[in-house]
Amino acid sequence: MRCAVYVRVSTEMETQKTSIAHQKNYFKKYIEDRKWQLYKIYQDIESGRSIKNRVGLQELIEDSKKNRFDMILTKSISRFARNTLEGLILIRDLKSRNIRFVTIEDGFDSEEYDEFMFTLLLSIAQKESEKMSERIKFGKLCRAKKGYYNGSHAPYGYKKIDKYNIVPADDITNFVVKKIFSMYIEGNGLYKIAKELNDKGYPTPSQAARKKNSTSIWHQSTIRKILSNRFYIGDMVQNKENKPIIVKNTHAPIIDTVIFEEVQKRLEEKRRKVFKTKHLFSGILICGECGSSMHYKKDKESYICGKLNKMGKKYCKGAYVKEALLKKIILSQLKKVVNENICKERFLNEIQNEIKIKEEDGNIRNIKKRLNELERKKDRILDMLIDEIIDKKIYLKKIKKIEGETRINIEYMENIVKKFTNSKEYVGSIVNEIFILDDIDILYLNKLVKKIKIFKNKEVLIEYTFQV
Structure with a gap:
């Protein structure tokens, strides 16, 4: 019996990585005890209910179509699928190729139970997932109202000392934040600031947070985001997608309030100016060479790659x-x-x-x-x-x-x-x-x-x- 194993956790937290290791060890022993053959262990470290966003699961599905194993083992229905419809379609597809599906915690075996039982288990898993999501949202909302930071990583220029407190970082990121505000107050544009940071090789926010696939290039949008963030004057702004929750003076500021307000005034003036001079293809025209927005040049009645225009041929030899x-x-x-x-x-x-x-x-x-x-x-x-x-x-x-x-x-x-x-x-x-x-x-x-x-x-x- 050739066995495929699917393991999944919802975040990259260290405790959940340990959970992945436990799941792998358990299934290896489970298969060895029954004298079966382990084909491969597929894994995902990702949050969400949708199947299509899981790389490991998609690989498992493709290998199942190539008849590379006879059985799939997983910890529970909720590890495999939390969306009833997607899970049901997937199990039907597996059964059509005579692939057995077994979950340990739920005690489900596609050879012994009918589709109704699997639908019931999937529905329960989906409802539990939805309830958990609501509990997490409620918890974050309560924390936000108390002025506690909900993010996984502290904003650029800060560091977390525990789950309640954030302080200015004692490294180069603190200096870079101050430099960004200083350069903008001195009259430098977003592209010029980005170019300066790129030339100096300063770490980007994604690099400082040590994120996967982090970028080493500063972009205009990143500079604007930092310049617009009230966190740098000591205010906590969260729940932005719904009704923003603002709690003032929750942590030590990096930027003076007077400087911050002046920056907001200039950003708004710039935004209005750009909006008034918007041209036919503004906002939808992209450089195919580097992916940057293209800028309209009035004197030449032409569009040119924004990165090329502001940062030079070193960064893009792009479109015109x-x-x-x-x-x-x-x-x-x-x-x-x-x-x-x-x-x-x-x-x-x-x-x-x-x-x-x-x-x-x-x-x-x-x-x-x-x-x-x-x-x-x-x-x-x-x-x-x-x-x-x-x-x-x-x-x-x-x-x-x-x-x-x-x-x-x-x-x-x-x-x-x-x-x-x-x-x-x-x-x-x-x-x-x-x-x-x-x-x-x-x-x-x-x-x-x-x-x-x-x-x-x-x-x-x-x-x-x-x-x-």
Whole structure:
């Protein structure tokens, strides 16, 4: 019996690395005791419920397709998958290739238990994962309100002395933070500051934190982030993605408050100036050679690689293009994809004023709302089964009824969408509306184009907002 082993922990903390070692040792002995053959141990150190982001698991799946083992062993369902649908699809795929799946803690064996049992275990694992996530979020929220830092690594220029206290670092990073603020106050731009730090070889934030795949290059965005961070005046700002929690004077400052406020004033003035002078391709035009944003040069009516423009050929020998030529290239490609009706569905969704589908669109919204209700209903029924309020027979009967209604609603919605996405008349009218003057309107450009890469040889690659 050829065995593959899958082990996983959610973070890179030392205790969890120890857990990985324990799991490996356990499975080696487990396989040896049964006189089976260990093919390979696959591992992931990563947080999250989605299967697609786990490199080790993806490698295991690919090897299973090549018939390299007969069995998969893992500690528990929750180590393998915490998303019910993804886990169920994966197990079905393994069973179709006669690969046995066994978990130790749950006592699950795909040769002995049916799919219902596995679905039940997956659902429990998913719910426990969601509850754990909520507990972690709540804990971080409480810590943030008390002024405790939640990050794994202290901000650049600081160091953690324990889980509650952060102090200014006694190394070069402290000096670099002060240098960044000093240079900006003296009138140096973000690129000039970055170039100075790169030339001096000062460690970047990712290098100081010793992160995997850390970069040794200072970027404009990194400088701006440091200049905008209130942490450097002694204030703790957390929970930024929701309602920010600000607690003042939680730690020793590195930067004087007066200097910090002056920097914020200048950054805002710069932001407004850039916004007012925004050109047609600003924000979406990227140098294909190095990945930097391209800058518009008014005197030459051209776009040039920002890194090349500010830091010189040492950092990029990149792209340069006249705006008139670029408009001609982009317009030609946009006309081509639109006239071939590649983007019909996207147009119908994005430009609803030109398409009279208000009633049908309302129906689609109602159907989606009902589908969400049916999903919640399935969860409630599963809870009732777990709590033994209903038995398996009643559970399956109710689920079958819900799935039947779900299928009907999906088919109805697909018919509505199909009716309009197949209409060349609507698409044709939009094409004529957009390109009637044979020019590019910035409003429609932003609707159609996400990113444009231009290379040194004038090759242009367009990343659309729709599927091509």
